[in-house]
Amino acid sequence: MAARFHLGASIAQACKSVGYKGDIGYQTFLYSSEADVRRVLMFLIEKLPKESEKISIEPSGLSYSSE
Template identity: 50%
Template sequence: MEEVDSIILHFLRQLNINIDPEVKNICELPVEVIIESATKCLCEINNSLKLPIQMPSGISHRIEVASQIASICKDMGYKNDVGYQTFLYHNETDLRHIFMFLIENLPNEGQQNTVKTTTNNSKSLLLGEISNKIGEQINSIWIPPCCNPTNKKHFGDFVFKTG
């Protein structure tokens, strides 16, 4: 898992987050850096978000900020359990999963830093339809054509193939 952590730390350093060069494991990050990292990732993904980068001093404000970050991650489609405790009282596995999710959602270098927008050109529409169709087919059960009930007709007890 050190390789995964080094990749995560590399991406976080590219976001101009001040991470000590001695840090080799994501669990070694202080809470302040974890909150700053999550906030900067979310702001890169969606510029319209207004999140505090610095951790507030009061515990109730800290919980509020961490809860807000967790809520945004859930809204973005993060499937695992996430709450304020994920950021304030972190464990290595949960932290690794949440940062992998955030980094996967970061815009590529060539893209603008805005929320994903759909273009109306025919190529992107076709690719989207192909992607949706492949997703449907992957999640459906494959039935051999000879067993497909839509290709057969019944005539009494006799079943014959059509088409």
């Protein structure tokens, strides 16, 4: 149960850090209603970059070999 609490709290903090203004905490993900979770997910989906905002992803320097 402690791991669930910490995971819920971490997710809630991440949502707050990207600008979610609603009431959110660990309980939002562990005990909330479908409407509350939907509201958070819709906010996060709106934060995703639009297809027209092409983001260039640079390689991280990792090399892959076919060996």
